[in-house]
Structures are given as structure tokens and as C-alpha cells.
Amino acid sequence: MNSSPVxxxxxxxxxxxxxxxxxxxxxxxxxxxxxxxxxxxRNEFDVDWAGYDFTLVDTGGWLPKTREAKGLDDKVSQQAxxxxxEADVTIFVIDARVxxxxxxxxIAEMLRTxxxxxxxxxxxxxxxxxxxxxxxYLSMGLGDPNPVSALxxxxxxxxxxxxxxxxxxxxxxxxxxxxxxxxxxxxxxxxxxxxxxxxxxxFNALIGExxxxxxxxxxxxxxxxxTIVETxxxxxxxxDTAGMRRKAKxxxxxxxxxxxxxxxxxxxxxxxxLVIDSTVGVTHQDQRLSERIDAAGCPVVVVFNKWELVDTxxxxxxxxxxxxxxxxxGDPPIMKTSALSGKGVHRLYPILAETITNYHRRVPTREVNxxxxxxxxxxxxxxxxxxxxxxxxxxxxxxxxxxxxxxxxRTYVRYIENQLREQLDLGSVPIKIRVRxxxx
Numbered sequence: 001m002n003s004s005p006v007x008x009x010x011x012x013x014x015x016x017x018x019x020x021x022x023x024x025x026x027x028x029x030x031x032x033x034x035x036x037x038x039x040x041x042r043n044e045f046d047v048d049w050a051g052y053d054f055t056l057v058d059t060g061g062w063l064p065k066t067r068e069a070k071g072l073d074d075k076v077s078q079q080a081x082x083x084x085x086e087a088d089v090t091i092f093v094i095d096a097r098v099x100x101x102x103x104x105x106x107i108a109e110m111l112r113t114x115x116x117x118x119x120x121x122x123x124x125x126x127x128x129x130x131x132x133x134x135x136x137y138l139s140m141g142l143g144d145p146n147p148v149s150a151l152x153x154x155x156x157x158x159x160x161x162x163x164x165x166x167x168x169x170x171x172x173x174x175x176x177x178x179x180x181x182x183x184x185x186x187x188x189x190x191x192x193x194x195x196x197x198x199x200x201x202x203f204n205a206l207i208g209e210x211x212x213x214x215x216x217x218x219x220x221x222x223x224x225x226x227t228i229v230e231t232x233x234x235x236x237x238x239x240d241t242a243g244m245r246r247k248a249k250x251x252x253x254x255x256x257x258x259x260x261x262x263x264x265x266x267x268x269x270x271x272x273x274l275v276i277d278s279t280v281g282v283t284h285q286d287q288r289l290s291e292r293i294d295a296a297g298c299p300v301v302v303v304f305n306k307w308e309l310v311d312t313x314x315x316x317x318x319x320x321x322x323x324x325x326x327x328x329x330g331d332p333p334i335m336k337t338s339a340l341s342g343k344g345v346h347r348l349y350p351i352l353a354e355t356i357t358n359y360h361r362r363v364p365t366r367e368v369n370x371x372x373x374x375x376x377x378x379x380x381x382x383x384x385x386x387x388x389x390x391x392x393x394x395x396x397x398x399x400x401x402x403x404x405x406x407x408x409x410r411t412y413v414r415y416i417e418n419q420l421r422e423q424l425d426l427g428s429v430p431i432k433i434r435v436r437x438x439x440x
Contacts, residue, residue: 004046005054005167008087010080012103013061015095016123020150021045021058024160052164059083064106084110089117089166091159092142096122096134108140117166120145121159126152187356190239190265192293193275194285198305202275202339203227203240206348236352239265267296270396271355273348278304278314278336282321290326297397299355299429300332307336307344330421332428358429363392367424368400375419381412399432407437 009017025045043058059080084090092111094104111118122134125147134145146162148155191199191206207227228237266272272293276286293300302322310318315336322334333351337344372390380386385408393401400420402413417433420426 005088006057006086007047007054007089007091007163007167008057008059008083009091009093010059010062010084010107011093012063012101012107015061015093016150017061017093018058020091020093020121020123020148020156021056023150023153023156024049024056049160049164052167054088054164054167057083057087062107063103081110084114087116088168089119089163090114091119091121091163092140093121093123094134094137094140094145096125096130096137096145096147099133100136100139104137104140108142112141118142119159119162122147123150125149126154187234187271188237188239188265188269189271189273189352190241190269190298191273191275192241192266192289194277194283194289197275197277197280198339199275200240202273202303202305202337202345203238205339205342205345206238239269241265266293266298269296269298270359271352272298272300273303274300274332275303275305276318278306278310278318281318282325287325290329294329294430297430297432299359299397299427300329301348301351301355301428302326302329302332302334303348304334304336305339308338308341330428330430354427355429358425358427359397360395361398361426362395363398363424365391368392368420371420371423372402372416374423375416379415381408385409385412387416393434394432397430397432398426399434401434401436403436405437408435 009021011017021043025047045056045058047054047056060077062077062080064077090111092107094100108120120137120140120142122131122137122145125131125134126149131147134147137145146155146159148159150156191203193199207229228235230236274286274290274293276282290300304318307315319334322332326332333355335344335348335351337348339345368390372387376387383406385404385406387402387404387408389403391401393399402408402416413433413435417431421431
């Protein structure tokens, strides 16, 4: 299956790139605020226009490597430059209400060296009276500017018509191939945790490239971004999410939308990698986040990052904290890594393979009932209650239905759950138990 052509949206900060992206995709996905520097990572969206499919890439504001572009700004700019290199078509967004800046000129110079098509797009042209200023941008050497108002939608359809005309042809995918792709299992793994615990660094280490912006400023990642990696396990979609704080500490609209998208990523994930800072230990926020993951029915792998920074005694305390504070997760695998150096990261894949297998596992009815009979023989339910029959009704996670002769205590249901987990070697994946009284 051939990948879709790529269209990158670039420009200096606060010219309306993300607003244009939202307009094109028809929904508010890219985070938008009236201040620069909101978008930081490369965020990709699938677009269908006039029968043409392509991938639209939103980027952070580009700044030159000068005094204005230090640390985080420089990393954001690197992501934008990477998007330009990978794009089949580039949309260069400028602010028609502002005279050309040094940053605009430097971006234009970078784009002129490319052999692939570039469209100069003058944003914030809400009506014809705003078009006058955009003609100053003819000096960019990228042809006539295309006037648009991303906020109101003016000119965006005309722009897309021009863009798709320049897209490279891709081989048609047969219906049979499409059906095969739908049947193919795509595993989604969400990387979650508090701000600044090393999620993006782990994300980059797992996928083998600097896909996410990494910087020692809390809250660097704003959007949930994903990358598909081909592995021995098949195609895996790794999703990097924004750090999650207590709601009382979420003061910006940007943080609120980041939190919502991180929670959506958890709901859609097959496995969650809960990243914990080894130098801090398991916090109350880690507990709350684990509860949210558990409620979503998502299996968890606990990843202690920055493991190399703690001594032997501290390491024993950390493992004990998982048992004491996260006991409701069952017995989750615990991995110790240094995402920055890559140490221990490769050992995550076998653990993920086992967890994914158990998450999708279906157990024959005969085996389920054999476990139930043994469990009841060892410890009968009180008051004459009995499980008469049991089946696995669903997977993802494994879900078992118990048909009983009368109501059984919640503690006994928990006992049956533990026996199923242990006897069927289901590991740490969540198990759902449904009870049906045959007399009801």
C-alpha cells in the first residue's frame, strides 16, 4: 500500500498555520490561541479533497538560529525543517497584515532551493481591502500570493484546488487491498505520564527518530502525536501525549485541550506505557492517571524512566511503591529505562508483545469452565451460590460472563477474576467480569 502525498504547512510563529489546518480538515484538531508558540510538534492529519487523499502536516513557528531561537524554539524549528524536506507540496503561510519580516525572507530562501511545489499563502485577508499588503510578498520569489482567510474560510477551497493539482500520482489501491488493510491489526500504544518525565524522549527512542520535540521545559508536548512503526509484532502506532496535571493546575486553554486529547488517546489505546520519573517516584497524580487508564480497560506497562539516576536502595522503594499505590492494576510489568541514552528501551518490545497477545486473546469455553470448577472446588462461594457456567464473551480486554444460580459476593467475583488471570496466564491485562443470574 502506497502512502499518501504529504503537504506541509509552514511559516513563522502566529501567522495562522494551525487555524488554516483546522479549516482544511474541517474540525478543531490543531490547538489555536492568540499567541505564538502554541504548536510545537509536527502533527499529521488525513485529508480528502475532490477525490484526492493526502497527509496534511501542521508545524510549529519557524525561527532562525539566532538569539531569538534558543533551546525549545530551535527544536521546534528543526521539526518544521524536517517537514519541509519530507513534503511533496509546501504551503508557506504569511500574515498579509504585516510587512515581510526577516523570518519570512529566510523561510522563502529555504523553500526556493527545493524543486518541489510551494504555495505562498497570504492569510488574514478577510475581504478584498486586506489584499493590498500581500503584494509586498512578491519579493519572496515564490510567485503570486494566494489570499485566504483561514478564520472565515475565504479562499481556502481555491487554494486546495491548486494544491491537489500538484500532488504526485499514487497507485490506485484495489478494493481487495483495502479490505485486507482493514483486517490488518493496528496496535495503538499510548505513552502517558506527568509533565517532564521523559515521555517524548522515550517516544523518540522507540520509533528511532526525533519525531517529538524534546526539551527540559514542563509541558513541551501539546498535542497527541503518533507514528506508525513496522515491527516483528506488525504495525504499531505509538502515540506521544501531553503531560497530565491535576485539573486545578490547568490554567490555560491549551493545556485543557491537550489533556482532553491525551485522555482520548488512552481510550483508543491497546496498551498504555505509564512513564514515571524514577527520581520522584509514584505520585498522587500517577495514581489518578492509573485509575483513568484502568477505567478505560487498557493494559498498563509501568516504565520507570531516569533509572540510572537512583541508587539501589531507592530502586527497591520504587518497586514497592507500585505494589502499594498502584495495586488496583493487578501485577503490571515494570520496566527500568534511560530513555535519554536508550538503555533498557529495547526490552520493552517483548513485554509489549506479551501484553498485546493477552489483550486480544480468546480462551476456549472448555478451558474457562475448567478454571471455574477448580476455583470453586478449592473455595466454594458462601450461601450456596455457584457459578453454573462461564464463557468469554469478548476480547480487548478479555471479558468473561458468569452464569450463577444466585447472587454471589463481590469479593468472590474478585477471587474468580484472579483465578482466571493466574490459571490462563493473562498477565496484567484488565479482565472484565459480568455476572448473570439464571433466575432473573
